[in-house]
Amino acid sequence: MTDRPPPQGFRITAPVTGxxxxxxxxxxxxxxxxxxxxxxxxxxGRLHLKPFLITVIFAAYALAVLAALLxxxxxxxxxxxxxxxxxxxxxSAASAVVFASNVSLPALFAGRLLSGISAGxxxxxxxxxxxxxxxxxGRGSLLATLANMGxxxxxxxxxxxxAEHFARPTELPFIAAAxxxxxxxxxxxVPDTVKGQRGGLRAGIKPQRLGVPREIRVPFxxxxxxxxxxxxxxxxxxxxxxxFLAAGLGDHSHQTAGLVAFLAFAAGTLGQLLAIGxxxxxxxxxxxxxxPVGVTLMTVALPAKSLPLFIVGSxxxxxxxxxAFRAAIQTVNAIAPPRRRGEVLSTFFVVAYVGTTLPVxxxxxxxxxxxxxxxxxxxxxxxxxxxxxxxxILVRLPSAASKP
Numbered sequence: 001m002t003d004r005p006p007p008q009g010f011r012i013t014a015p016v017t018g019x020x021x022x023x024x025x026x027x028x029x030x031x032x033x034x035x036x037x038x039x040x041x042x043x044x045g046r047l048h049l050k051p052f053l054i055t056v057i058f059a060a061y062a063l064a065v066l067a068a069l070l071x072x073x074x075x076x077x078x079x080x081x082x083x084x085x086x087x088x089x090x091x092s093a094a095s096a097v098v099f100a101s102n103v104s105l106p107a108l109f110a111g112r113l114l115s116g117i118s119a120g121x122x123x124x125x126x127x128x129x130x131x132x133x134x135x136x137x138g139r140g141s142l143l144a145t146l147a148n149m150g151x152x153x154x155x156x157x158x159x160x161x162x163a164e165h166f167a168r169p170t171e172l173p174f175i176a177a178a179x180x181x182x183x184x185x186x187x188x189x190v191p192d193t194v195k196g197q198r199g200g201l202r203a204g205i206k207p208q209r210l211g212v213p214r215e216i217r218v219p220f221x222x223x224x225x226x227x228x229x230x231x232x233x234x235x236x237x238x239x240x241x242x243x244f245l246a247a248g249l250g251d252h253s254h255q256t257a258g259l260v261a262f263l264a265f266a267a268g269t270l271g272q273l274l275a276i277g278x279x280x281x282x283x284x285x286x287x288x289x290x291x292p293v294g295v296t297l298m299t300v301a302l303p304a305k306s307l308p309l310f311i312v313g314s315x316x317x318x319x320x321x322x323x324a325f326r327a328a329i330q331t332v333n334a335i336a337p338p339r340r341r342g343e344v345l346s347t348f349f350v351v352a353y354v355g356t357t358l359p360v361x362x363x364x365x366x367x368x369x370x371x372x373x374x375x376x377x378x379x380x381x382x383x384x385x386x387x388x389x390x391x392x393i394l395v396r397l398p399s400a401a402s403k404p
Contacts, residue, residue: 036112067116096177222328232383242254293320297316
């Protein structure tokens with residue numbers, strides 16, 4: 001159950017301390033994945049990129065996350081949590097090097113692909129590791145979620161501030177990201193919770209089976225739609241907030257773009273905390289009701305030229321996503337047969353990450369071929385329709401399906 005101690009003899013045995021180290025690793029890796037958010041406007045100006053191409057670059061990240069989840073989903077169960085986390089850190093560092101060393105279209109794609117792999121590796125391994133290290137498993141699961149969402153929010157805030165106030169805006173944020181990985185090496189001193197198996201590397205790298213048992217497809221559909229919509233909304237903000245603020249509201253500040261994205265993710269974290277103690281049905285319905293309000297306010301902010309309204313809308317969208325996503329994960333965990341839980345969860349995340357590709361790329365196409373307002377109205381309509389469908393499914397389900 002434990003690793004050999006590091007050569008220096010230093011060893012962290014306190015569960016809470018080990019949990020904090022694992023949370024730091026997860027947060028730093030996830031923060032690096034959202035660093036480019038306020039910088040897309042700079043890339044677009046230097047490389048003459050249309051919004052469509054920006055969304056395609058963002059979609060490359062989501063596809064890499066999906067590929068990593070599907071190929072390496074069981075790897076940490078077989079080789080140990082720490083080797084997979086160190087691999088995630090290595091891919092994150094490689095992504096930072098690529099971004100910091102070159103501003104070109106191939107470099108942007110390569111950096112995002114490497115970043116996506118790092119996120120796919122760290123998501124499952126760190127979540128399991130934090131849950132196993134913490135003495136209270138339920139609390140450990142919550143801490144893993146907070147580290148994930150908190151890291152995603154800190155990334156654009158860090159890069160936005162650095163890009164706004166310091167020289168070399170496309171280099172310094174990624175240098176900072178690489179430096180933040182250095183303290184994460186303390187992970188060497190934390191015991192692993194899984195003993196690696198001989199041949200585990202070969203056995204652990206294989207495509208994850210996808211599927212949903214027939215008897216749970218209806219409640220799964222409601223959860224999957226909620227995940228899809230939430231990821232689409234946050235993906236839209238992450239990929240296009242710079243273009244939205246510059247073209248729609250006349251605000252070209254990188255710091256503002258980073259702050260808006262940070263507030264959206266922070267609101268998502270708050271939504272997950274507020275969902276604690278509520279039934280899955282109640283939390284999901286609250287989230288599904290809030291998300292359309294948020295995206296509607298974001299849409300109205302365009303003709304109103306109101307930055308505060310856009311910020312409020314994006315934060316409401318984040319809160320709604322937090323409520324709905326936490327409820328969706330708990331629902332899928334509860335309804336999936338134990339022997340097929342990994343398969344069902346993988347299917348859920350595939351649907352959710354598709355939400356960060358197709359709708360976001362579609363929005364990029366609409367912005368390029370029509371107007372920003374048309375794209376935002378279309379997104380608002382999609383969110384409204386899909387959340388209504390998910391809510392209609394939920395209210396028809398037996399009350400047992402709503403238990404936490």
